[in-house]
Structures are given as C-alpha cells and as structure tokens.
Amino acid sequence: MSQVLQIGVIGTGNIGTAHARSLSHEVSGAEVAWLFDADASRAADLAAELGAQLAPTVEDLVVSSDAVVIASPDAMHAEQALLCLAAHRPTLCEKPLAPTVEEATTVVDAEVDLGRRLISLGFMRRFDPGYMALKSGIPAVGRPLVVHNVHRNTAAPYGLETALTLTNSAIHEFDINRWLLDDEYTSVQVITGEPGPRTPDGELDPLLVVLTTRGGALVEIEVFMNAWYGYEVRCEVVASDGTLDMGDGSYITRRASRQIGHDVPELWLGRFEDAYRRQLQAWVDATHLGKTSGATAWDGLVATISANAAVAAIGNGAVRIDIPDRPALYA
C-alpha cells in the first residue's frame, strides 16, 4: 500500500477551503497536513476542522509538505509556484498560472531549467464528466470545424471588469478548447454590442470572442458575466459528420406552476463540484507515480497568452496570437 501524501494548502479562501475539505474527505491517498493563509485565524479554523497544522510561512509549508496546492490570490501564483519548483515539490496550482505573460513565462522557464514537470494547473474542466464525454465523443462525429461556447455567470462575482472577464472567466474556455481540439490558436477577436443593463459604465458585457486555430477550426465564446438567470456553461462541437452539445447533466425535470424544467445553479461550484474532486484524485494519483496530471505549466502559459491577446483585441478587430515554440519538456 502506498503511503498517504501529506499535502500543504496555500490559501484558505473559498477555493482553498473546498480543496482542503475534498482532499480530507473525498480523496484517496492524501491528507491535508499543513495550511497557510495571510489571514491566520481563517487558516486556524480550517486547520482545527481538518486536524491539520498551521504553517508560519509559505516557505515553511512548502518544505514541510509532500505536495502543495496553491489557492492564493491570482497575483501570487507564479511566485509561489517558483518556490515549489525550487523545493522540488509536486504542486497543483489554481488557474491562472499568472495574470501576466511575463510572470507565467518565468514559471515555465524555471520548470524547463529544472528539467522535470512538477506543476499541474487547476483547469478542472478537463476532469468534468461532461467535457470528458464531449472530448471522447469527437472521433465519432468527424473533424471539428466550429466550437460554440457559452459561459454565463449569474452576476460578476467580484464586480465586472472587462479585462477580468477574459483573463479570469473566459480563460477556462481558452484552455478547454485547445484541449478539446488538440490544437493551438492563431488569432482572436472580441466582438461587442451595447452592454447589458447591469454593466458598469465603461465596461462591456456580454462579449463574443472568436478564435481561429492552426488546424482551421473556429472557436466562438459567448461570455456573459451578468446573465442574471443563473450559472451555465455549454459547449457544442460542430464537426464534419455531426455535432456534440454539452449540457449541464441535470437529473431532474420538475413540473410546477405551468412550467416543465430544471434548476440551474447560482454559482459554478454547483456545476463543477465533481470535476474538482476528480482533479484532486487524479493529481494525488499522479503524484504517487511521480507524474503531473491535467494541464501543465505550459498550458497555463498558453492560456495566459491567449487571454491577454483577447484583452488587447477589444476594439481592435482580429489580432494574432503568438505562441512560442513548445519546450520539449511539454511534448
């Protein structure tokens, strides 16, 4: 029997707490040993709940743990990832790898220098049963030509900022469509109309993002942060012999009050809870085998490049996406 991994979790906000609880209660082969948060009392509460210990610093956490989960604010991801690499710790880093291309590049460079993949990136949709079924179904419908994506939030969770819509929300689509198609983007444009009524002055919502790929597919993304009716993610792959359309996997149809239908969640956890669990289990399993799982640091860099290109494209027509040559480490 393999030993149980002692995990350190950096950040005990919503997502860090969810990861720590899932590791403790739903994942085989791991337990949460160490926690760190800038808000020490928040971390202490969770440590008490889970029987974990508080680390005085991120550095302490990293060296004390067998493997690390980074769930701190976005701006700190790259720096902490570098710490983990320096300590040779397998690491699951929440998306994005970094908000800027420069920072994301430093992480990839460090990992390439190390010559060994240690970072798994938290694009959890790759572990969602819906997206997995979508990807596995593609060969049966031919060559993908167009992908229609819908990403709607009930309301912008942290206030609506157009650039953030692309770098924080649509970044999931930037990653998942590459993965679905096994292809790279070549250009992006962002098409906008009159903003919806809940959009702050000077911001835009919804956005229509259209990407082209090396293989010649078109990837369209509607991102709508104040969709109001609920949280929903859809994806239709239009291929040469048929299409595949991913819904929400709802089990229940309710008939009530002159309506037949089903609920949509208000927040993303209601949709992707199981993807988070599967991602953690896959990461723990891979770590036991000395491997990474899911998205790599390279995938994180490409997503950041794509999202930043989209920000640059607002109001500027189609702009090129320049992906550097892929290092051999990520072949």
Next chain:
Amino acid sequence: MSQVLQIGVIGTGNIGTAHARSLSHEVSGAEVAWLFDADASRAADLAAELGAQLAPTVEDLVVSSDAVVIASPDAMHAEQALLCLAAHRPTLCEKPLAPTVEEATTVVDAEVDLGRRLISLGFMRRFDPGYMALKSGIPAVGRPLVVHNVHRNTAAPYGLETALTLTNSAIHEFDINRWLLDDEYTSVQVITGEPGPRTPDGELDPLLVVLTTRGGALVEIEVFMNAWYGYEVRCEVVASDGTLDMGDGSYITRRASRQIGHDVPELWLGRFEDAYRRQLQAWVDATHLGKTSGATAWDGLVATISANAAVAAIGNGAVRIDIPDRPALYA
C-alpha cells in the same frame, strides 16, 4: 360570407406545387384558378390535379387572377412582381425579392410610386409556431443582447456556392433576426476557417456571420450547408434577464439501439411545412381585407441588401450595411 379568391400561381416546381396544393386543400377562402410554368406539361399535370386552368403567359395569369403567388426562379421574381404591381394584384412573392439590390429596389420604388402595398414576401419563418413563440416570449426575458442562430442543411441542395449560401440560405436569418429584434443591421462580417471535407475547391463552409444592429445587439449565424447529419434551424435569444432557445418542436423521443433521441428531417419542408400553410392562410385573409401580411417588399429589399453586404464581407473584415431611409409606405 366572403367570396373565394381565385389565385394564380406562377411556377410549378417544388415550392410552387407545394403552395398550390396547400391553397387548394388547406387554406380557407381561396382556390387555385390559374397556373403558369415555362414547362407547360409540368403545369398541366398540376392543373389537372387541382382543377385549375393553364395560363398561356404570365401576363395572362396575372390579369385573370384575383391574387398571385410568384414561385418562379429567383431571377424572375422582380420582373414578375412589377407585372403584378402594374396590374394591381395582391401578390405573395417567394424569397428573395430579387438576387440583386438594384432589381429589388425597382420593385420597392414601383410599389412606393403606386402608393399602396400589394406585395407580401414569402419569408415563411415569420409564421412558424417556433419563431412566433420565440418573438412573443422576448418581453419576459428583457432586452435582447445577442442572438445565436444555427442554420444547417444536410447537403447543399443545388451544389455549394459560398455567395449563394448567404443570398439564398442565410437570407432567412437576415430577415428573421430583424423581425425578432425589430431592429436594423449596421455591419456584417463573415468569419471562416478551414472548409469542411465536403466543400468544393474554392468555396467556404461552414460560415460564421456576425451582424451588429442599430440597437446594439449582436446577431450571430452559423450557416453550414453540408452539415450531413440533417436539416436543422435553431435560434437562441440571449437577453438581459434570461434567454429563449428555439428547438425543432419534436414530439417524439425514441429509445432504441442504446440511444435516446429524436429524428431530424433531411429537408426543410419537414421543419417548416406548417409555417408555409399559415403563411398562405394569413396572406389570403389579408388579401380579403385589402392588406398585406408578413414581410413586405421593403423587408425583401433589406434582406437582399444585407445578404449582398455579407457576400462583400467575405475576406474583408466587418463591412457597413447601409439601409436607405424607409419609405413612409412601410412605416
């Protein structure tokens, strides 16, 4: 009791025959009295079937009939519409009003000169129960911001020609989205990728058309002429408080051979048969009242302008759509 309209039908190909049969068998207040087709024997067969008479010329048909249906080849619509206007005959003209903006303009000008609306244009989707439910539901979901349209043919019915995709197929979407939104287009772009495997050399398929409107909405249309799996038209209106998504109104779910699902038709008649009947009934009713019904010659002109702008936009980014001032006759 109102008298029964004596209808003349020009053109006895697929659509003309369908119209003539529907007028004879399913529509109240009208009967098919006269038929004309360049292929006189084809017309004679249908005349025998329906108890109608053969007109020796289009001119004869027009003056002999109370009202006229134009179902001849596209290139002849405008000229025949002018004949009907000259004879003051209420006319239901199949779409398009004309392939070129110039010809379509002559019809609008003639009708404006006449000072009386006589032409109804055969954009039958305006009478489809699906689209009608879609339009009537919009107020309950707020202000429309984006419309996603899908228009897929099993295979290009008359060979695939990219311009024809826009002027003959997508023209339905050019009309129906204006009608849905009660708005006018301001620009159009046509985004293309690597063509699908059944696309002839030099042609493009599928196309992603994106229109902007005066009101600030975005209208997106995927037109896919060789979609292969079947004929399908969908439309989702994304509004500020919710969305409305139009499917195919299928009644039956079949479980067989490890699948749960329903059939899609191979051709459009399987989807829009009832729309055609309702269009004819509405036109006959309107004619009895001295009115037109559904789309006007003006709507036909705008659709032709829009489709031709889309053709010009292929490979050229977003291009403006210039709609002339709307004559008072069509206010």
Next chain:
Amino acid sequence: MSQVLQIGVIGTGNIGTAHARSLSHEVSGAEVAWLFDADASRAADLAAELGAQLAPTVEDLVVSSDAVVIASPDAMHAEQALLCLAAHRPTLCEKPLAPTVEEATTVVDAEVDLGRRLISLGFMRRFDPGYMALKSGIPAVGRPLVVHNVHRNTAAPYGLETALTLTNSAIHEFDINRWLLDDEYTSVQVITGEPGPRTPDGELDPLLVVLTTRGGALVEIEVFMNAWYGYEVRCEVVASDGTLDMGDGSYITRRASRQIGHDVPELWLGRFEDAYRRQLQAWVDATHLGKTSGATAWDGLVATISANAAVAAIGNGAVRIDIPDRPALYA
C-alpha cells in the same frame, strides 16, 4: 373545383365556437352556414361574427345543411346524431357518442340499418401531430407490450366527479390506445390511493387505470384532474425493441430565474389546437368524397363501453370489457 360545403354547427359553447371559427377561417372547402344553440343570443353573436344564419331548431339546421357538427352537451349527442342519420347528413359528432352504452348503441344500430357510414367522431387526438408520429413510429421499435399514458388537468374543469374523470377525460385515452395498438381491450381495473388535497369528499383523484388487450398489451393511464401545475398529456409506447415517448412538441426553452424549461398550457386547447383544425379539414375532405374520417360511431360505442366498464371497476378489482361483434359496416 369542388363546391364549398355548407356546414351547420349545433352548439355554440367553447368547443362549438372553436369548431365554427376554425371551419370559417382555417379549413378549405367548407363554410359555416347555419348555427343553433339553446341560448339563441349566444348563437346570434357567433352567426354575426361568421356571416352565418341562425336555425330555429336543430331539425331545421340539419335539413338546411350539407353536413353537421354536433357540439352540444354530451347528453344530447346521440339523439342529434340519430336526427342527422335520418336526414342522411354527414356528421362530425363531438366525443362522447353518448354517456351510456344504451344510447351509443342506438346510434350504431341506426347507422348499420342505414347501411352507410355518415358519422365521424371527434376524437381529435387521432389527428394530433404528436400521436400521428407516435403511431407511425411503432413499427420501428417492435411489438408494443406496455403503453404508459399520463393525462393531467390543471384543475377539474367542471368540478371533480370520479365517474366523469373516466367517461369524459380518460375516454380520450380509451380511444387513442385502441387506435395506437389496433387492438381491443379485454379487462380494466382502476387503482386508487389516498386522494390528493384538492379532491372533494367521496371522490378519487388521481386514478391509475390498467387495461389489458386481446393482443396481450398492457395499457396504463394515470388520470389526474387536479394536477395543478398545468395541462399535460404524455404517452410512452414500450415495445420489444425500443420505446417511443410523446411529449408536448414545445419549441421554446426559456432560461430565467435559475430555471431552464418551458411553459405548459393551463387548458387543453393550448395542446390540441392544431389537432382540431386537422380533424375538421380531414372531415371536410372526406365528406367531399362521401366518406367519414377518423373515429367512427363504432369507435365511439367502444370508448363508451370501456369508460363505463372502468367506472364499474372502481373498488372492484379487474373487470371484463365485453365488446360486441363488430358490424361489417365498420370492418
């Protein structure tokens, strides 16, 4: 061109008015010439609206009309049908043919004596696009073994009376399942539980009706008169190689207020409007050809026998359904 049938309509309540309007405005080859209602002023209003004349008596109406629609209260159907037979008038009689087996038998006997089928019975579901697609799909899924029917009303339209639930509402299922299966019933039982909260004292609702057929199929019907959420009719045919499940043919999916779904109507007209129109058109067409269409007087008798057997079965386990030998007239 065939002449236009002059139709007389007996009864100008909800359903009679709907039939008269549909005949006037949506049906080819007929017009409403005569109306009769015990409430003469109600009939006069409709006559004015449709340009029809008032008949002083039912007898007058029958002899003045080419063909007759009976839409009077159920208890009068048989007597009026006998009048129409005596006058040799093609007749579309609303369901039921009669509330009692005795009365229904007199009509069948009279028609058999006449030696000519003149009566079409208004089981309009046989003309519903949903049921027609269901029936035509059966051969592809094998031999039918079980049929699950759901018949739910928002609220009992005329107060809830258990016997009436069977003879007035479920009678539609008694007819349509025979037609779907091309088979005859052999027994019926009515299974009941604790009544729902809106059920009057002494009455039962919902009911679970289970019929067996000569061919060995099981037909189950849930009838629920106070289902509260809306009006809905469903039917699933479970066959040896697959199943067919009939829904409501809704076109629109609405996303709003944390829900994805579609509306159900409050009343049956919202579901079966088109079936009524098609039934009338088919009847007018058949009448022009000297034939009947849809259900016959015989079918009406069998439905009444079945519904009355079900009433007798309440609280009595399974009871036999005895169908007399089918007269050659209805072979």
Next chain:
Amino acid sequence: MSQVLQIGVIGTGNIGTAHARSLSHEVSGAEVAWLFDADASRAADLAAELGAQLAPTVEDLVVSSDAVVIASPDAMHAEQALLCLAAHRPTLCEKPLAPTVEEATTVVDAEVDLGRRLISLGFMRRFDPGYMALKSGIPAVGRPLVVHNVHRNTAAPYGLETALTLTNSAIHEFDINRWLLDDEYTSVQVITGEPGPRTPDGELDPLLVVLTTRGGALVEIEVFMNAWYGYEVRCEVVASDGTLDMGDGSYITRRASRQIGHDVPELWLGRFEDAYRRQLQAWVDATHLGKTSGATAWDGLVATISANAAVAAIGNGAVRIDIPDRPALYA
C-alpha cells in the same frame, strides 16, 4: 487525523472487485487490507493489484479487518452478516440482505440482540445524485400521490427468471420508493400481459408492479429485463402541486445520422458508478464515527419481504404486505 480503516472484502466477482478498487483508489480514510473469494486465484490477482492480503477463510478475514464488505453470492449474505455481527465488525452488505424472509429475519434479530447497528445495506441508489436530488425536491411539489418507476435492462444478465426479476432487480425499487416516500407498503400486485419476444417459455416480462402504501400513495414499477435498447432507470414522483422526473443525467446531446440524442449504457455500472463510490465514502465516514449509513438491516428485511410478496402476487391479484413492527433499534 483519523486512522485509515483496514477493510476486508468478501467476494471478488464483478461487484466485489469494483468495491475493492473504489475503496483503494477513490475513497478517503480506508484501504483494502484483506480479500477472500472461494476462487482463491481470482482473489489473489486482485490482492496483487491492490497490495492487499489474502484471507484463508471468511472468519479470518472478518477478525483481521476493521470493517467488512460482503459481496459474495446472494445466498451467503445472511450467514456472513451474522459472522460480522458476532465479531462486532461494521459491515457493508450488498443487496439483498438475504433471498428469503427467514434468513433476513435472523440477521435483524441478531443485530437487535446485539443492541447496536453495525450493518449498512448496499442499496446504492440512496447515494445516487439523481435520486438524492429527487428526494430533496419533493417538499417543493407537495404531497406525493403516485410514483412511476421504470427499470429496464438491455437483457436479463443471468437468464430471465420471473421471481428473480422481482427479488433481484425490482428490489432496488422496493427499497428506493420507501426511502423516497418515507412510508411503508401495504399491498402489491403484479400485472402481466403477453410476454415480449425474448422471454423464455413460462416466464413473464415485462412486469407492471403496483404497490400501495400506508400513507395512501401508489407506487408503480415497470420492470423490463429484456428491454433491448439499453439500461435505463427512471422515476417520476407525482405530487399534489407538481411532479419530479428523474432522468439519466446525461451531459451530451449528439447530432448525427438524422438523429438528435444521447447514448444509454448497456449495463447499470454506466449509470450508477458514482452512487457506488459515494456509498463507500459515506460508509467509511460513518464507520469512523461508529455509525451506519444508508439502508439498514431492517431496510434489507423489508425489501426482501416486499419482493417476496410480489412473487406471491403473480397471478393472484393484490396481496397484502405485512411488515412486522419496527424494532426500536431502527427507529
């Protein structure tokens, strides 16, 4: 941090192997330490795969393990459960508790004598996300009046035997409907028609089972062992203010070959895989807390009583279901 439970698994057939793998790879807080199977080489292969040890006898396995999973043939469940009770080991016993009421009663009696609940019964549907959503949604639709269940197998997995259909397949519905309604059955009848074409001589398939409950609800179950098209379980709760209908939680709609739809699995694991994992996790969690989870031995006894009553009811109309008084241990 809680210690890791050392689990012993009796039986390494399909379901025992699935449980052992899931405990090893997907469940937190447990590992598979001991395996036993009458076929020692099959057990040895799995032991090698999972790093577990082979127990020479069931008795050895029980005393060596912290907790036990019984996944042996049905006929041995009761005897092995008694062994586990004698050794005071928390036990997850696959359904059924026993094929006969007598044996099932001995287990309940032994547990009552012990005065402590140690047995959890493997009715995994109680942990299925679909059924959980169904149960949690009931309060919003009022008082349940009727439940329609569909349980279809592609083909009878071990040959079709009518009694086995009830005691081995429909037993899931016997359990889950009590749990859904929090109610007890009072009678059962089994309604049959002409068997489907793949039914062996002398056997019946499909069956329509109708149960009544103390609370007055009707529970209907269609069990169809040779449904041929695929494996499917559905459940609709019809309540006083609305209904809830459980489907299969499919994510993907495929459009191909003139069809829109989704796949159904051939076997139940494709539908209930996640329920099995959740059941194991809940059982391990409960065991750490000294509790049971999900169905109890009492629930197992009641299911066996109900299924055996249904067998007795074949060809005999409605028969009473007599549930003994519930021991205080299961209050």
